[in-house]
Amino acid sequence: MAKYDSTLSDCFTALGDPTRRRILERLARGEASVSELAAPHDMSLPSFMGHLTRLEAAGLITTRKQGRSRLCALAPEAFAPATDWLATQRSLWEGRLDRLDSYVTTLMKDRSS
Amino acid sequence: MAKYDSTLSDCFTALGDPTRRRILERLARGEASVSELAAPHDMSLPSFMGHLTRLEAAGLITTRKQGRSRLCALAPEAFAPATDWLATQRSLWEGRLDRLDSYVTTLMKDRSS
């Protein structure tokens, strides 16, 4: 794994925007066109497209052109790096807790002997 | 849950920077002072402090002043919103897959009858 993981950075920063999270939440329920996705967002279309572009650049969605519409779909496997990083981080933390715990246990045993 | 969840946004955008992720990885192994944390990062101290400030603002770390040092510690519970959002998103997606699956199963049953 690279020290500077741009995939991970792009993924997390893409998730850092509420508009983009709402788009992903919507797409979890299935494919949709740009205008369907944009409808509930009080925002100009070009601005909205910017968010889609960033999601696609981060690999979190895929898009394809069908007629004059562009259909967007979730790329759920793209969440794995983020999920994995958080899981690793958590196990590191819990591992540290465990060692602390066993250390305290050792101390207590020593004291009681 | 708020529609515009700034906690979640702050958390994800904080995780979007490789320097900040490395700080968190280091802190998973235990408390450290600012200069200990900064040592492996080829960066001016004010710049580095900016990252710590953002991590603290996002609630991912806590800091306290001890003498002329500032000690930093991980706030592991602060990862929960991010982890939860990802888990929810995943279950939404998998739920959709399940429904698709049972739909296909239904179709196949219909066809075989």
Add this chain to the structure above:
DNA sequence: ATCATACTTAGCCATGCGCCTAAGTATTGG
């Protein structure tokens, strides 16, 4: 052929981010 729809491109603006240097404050060791 014409018109409406659905993006798409171009360009502008304000704010924030990530980096820097220089200078200040607060503690501690001698």
Add this chain to the structure above:
DNA sequence: CCAATACTTAGGCGCATGGCTAAGTATGAT
């Protein structure tokens, strides 16, 4: 008391982000 250490504050620079309007292109409907 004095100097060194460990931040901290102030201010500046360039670029990216997130928003806009206006105008263009491609496709579908009449």
